[in-house]
Amino acid sequence: MPRIVIPTGFKETTSPGRVAPTCTLRNAQGHTFSVHVVSSEITRVVHALPSQYRQKTNGGTEFETNVSPAEVKIKSKPDSSIVTISTPVTRIEVDYAQCPRLQFFRSSSVHIEGAADAQATCFHADSHTRAYSFDAQSGAVLHLTERENYLPVSEHEDGISRDVNSPLRNEFIYGLGESRGFEKTGRKYTFEGRDALAYTPQNGDPLYKTHPFYCVYNKRSQTWHGVFYNSLVDSSIDMGAEGDILFGCFRTYKANSGPLDYYVISPRDGSLPSLISLYASLVSPSHSTPYPISASPVLPPLSQFGYLASSLSLAADPKAQEAVIGFVKKSRGEGFPIDGLYLSSGWCQEEGTDLRHYFAWNKSRYPNPAEFGRTVEQDLQVQVIVNVKPWLLETHPGIHSAAKVGAFVRPPKDALGDPSRASEEGDKRDLVWSSGFGAHALGRYLDYSSKGGSKWWTDSVQQQLLSNNLTGIWIDNNEMAGMVDDDATFKGELGLWNTTTAQGKIGDNVQRRMGWGRGETTVGSVGKAVQTMGMARATYEALLSARPNARPVIVSRSGLPGIQAYAHASWSGDNATTWATLAHGVALTLSLGLSFGPGLYGHDIGGFVGAHHPSAELLIRWCQNAGAYHSRFTVHSWKETSTTMWMYKGLEPGVTEILRDVLAWRYRLTPTMYSLYVTHYHRRGWPVVKPLLWYHSCDPLTLFESQAYLFGSHVLVASVVEFGARAKRVYLPSSTVGEERQVEWCELDTGVWHTGGQVIVMDAPLSRTPTLVRAGGILVVGPTCKNNLFESFGSRHVLIFPSSAQSGCSGRFTLVEDDGVSNEHTLNGVYTEIDVWYRVKNFEEVEVGFEVSRNEYVTKWKNLTWELPKGDRRKIVVAEGLKGLYDPQDILSVEVF
Structure with a gap:
């Protein structure tokens, strides 16, 4: 049974130094409560339990360098239990008369255009009396915060669907992250x-990923935190x-062990884009670029923006090597370019048992892996x-050699001697x-924090895959769901968030924030998801x-804050047809995008499982709405x-022709999509696919929209997701944040406005x-591709x-x-x-032009x-000083290089 205790009796103490908390409170029972100003827009709060409970770090919380003391x-005051901490953006009231309680306000010096009472209103507050309760029996920590009054304001509300027009x-x-429902209230x-x-x-619920970050929009003040x-x-929330x-x-957040460690982020301009960039800066590697963040040291290859085929049954074909090669040729022969192919686990299934033995080739299906890869x-x-997956079954031919180098997670002492929990070598079982739906067997998880485990993994990837000319890695089933002790x-022995490679050092900033330092620790202290990060790092x-000098391709099914540094891509897992x-899948895309998930994200089009195949209609709508954009x-x-x-x-x-056209449009759209990935996601943390509220939250009718979405900044895609639908009702946002014009x-x-x-x-x-495209939009498209995306380098056409x-209007x-x-x-920087750009010059003319801000790569188009x-x-007329010619169809061509 739980023993919920509310800690009280705190006294303010001083902790001098630039890496000490801004404010520290302690009580006689050993609780430490710290408020630390990381920057004028980011505040960290840590409630550390007494030493008899599980501790996340070996050596205590390591705080970030303070902002300038000024x-x-x-x-x-000595006789007061209230501390006020002020920065140019945020004012924090800390009341520790009983259990500490924090209230966050915007500083009076901050002005947000169009916002009502943004400075006077508390935008985030702890609950009264019990905000920092904990379970004295288990060491679980809680955080309770105030939320808007949930009593209904109309007979049409149900606690989840609410009246967006009500002033209440x-x-x-x-x-x-990747979690059900778009708006999360209730x-x-x-x-x-x-x-x-x-x-x-x-x-x-739960699903595959762990992203304990949420955004709050206040309609009255028109601000985000x-x-x-x-x-x-x-944990749960x-x-x-x-x-x-x-x-x-x-609202209640509960984690099975402490410390309670959280950040409140309040962007200076109160906007959603700034909020996501600030959050991304907390979980991205340190960087030295002029942009707000660098999502990872390297970019994904262009191939990952094309059609990536996959099939579990294809990889398990009795003659899979021939079948896969035939599939690629068949795809192109049918008019579908293809850039990548996911090789499911049939490549390592043991003959006769179908057990998966990763890094052990099935030579009956793949007689010559090197030739296959070539x-x-x-x-x-x-x-x-x-x-590949993060464990070896007990029947794996290489399990004992891996055990000899200390590659596996270790068991607790009381498991030793129990063959269902520990091996003879002393590894955790x-x-x-193992093989099919509901099938399981004993195995051992690799420990990517150990030198032996990380090296065994690296060697296996290089010897069994890279040496066979296979260069992409799909790290699957890496939720570590079987790790239950x-x-x-x-x-x-190794940090899981940092690495040093010739391609750019991932520094210790994220490791210090999210890791536990060095030395032995337990699953319950740090969470099994740390091994998800370790698997990505080792890969x-x-x-x-x-x-x-080759861009790595790493696709991870599971995810957590910071994984984008190593794994560029993910998807919504094993969905149903x-x-x-x-x-409802679009809501998963939008939620993960608002949580700075991996920048390449989508779904298994057509559905992964089910006793049936997708109908022609379902397959078409899936490709159109969760594929093309x-x-x-x-x-x-x-x-x-x-x-x-x-x-x-x-x-x-007509079905094949429709699907062929959908894919052809996606391939033509790649210059825009890749540019959005670099300029929005890689440099700022913004998703390529955004909810309507990203630019239109000032229009309340966008706040629940989770099927229509924005591609980039201006393109509204109205998903058709109903069987039999041949018309679509579309709400068009009325206003854009920061702009007054209609x-x-x-x-x-059609060109209809x-x-x-x-x-x-x-x-x-x-x-x-x-x-639809909002006025001011631009799409840059390439030529039609027959085989792969690298055929798209030949030309660029600008749709305005x-x-x-x-x-x-301008764009x-x-x-x-x-x-x-x-x-x-x-x-x-190559x-x-x-x-x-363009601008409406007069009633008859639209002027177009360009500026080259960097010219280090020689394009094939001119x-x-x-x-x-x-x-x-x-x-269309060309801007003064630029050279342009009209072809017989009156298409303007402007010389760039």
């Missing part, structure tokens, strides 16, 4: 990491599912991404997935040490017959993805969307070009960056061609 002002409804919550979430096969995206809980132990008249309105990767130019131990080191999965496009399945883009050829007229939207394919603030009905035959002459887009394969972009929306009769 920026922080502290007021307290001002608080809206988002984020929490729900409870569990962070434990599960292999959640066939989950329902509207109800499933965020809270990040810096813990990876099993209740956003209002629980109600209790005794304590009123509250044919697919070098001859066909398709990158193979090989499935757990139940892990909190007393199992990690060696802690990263294996790839870059063997191929130092249902319309509900399609409809998402940053990752993968068709994957675990079915007797693989889901393919041409599966309905000859069966249902918003106008242009249908991408609409005024924002209304619902329109768009035709949605199977051949159409309802898509200026509204009427009266609006004074600008940053185009980034590089070789797409090497690390020269991030290491030596890339070209061009700002393309000119930009320009085009207005369909039906727009205005003339």
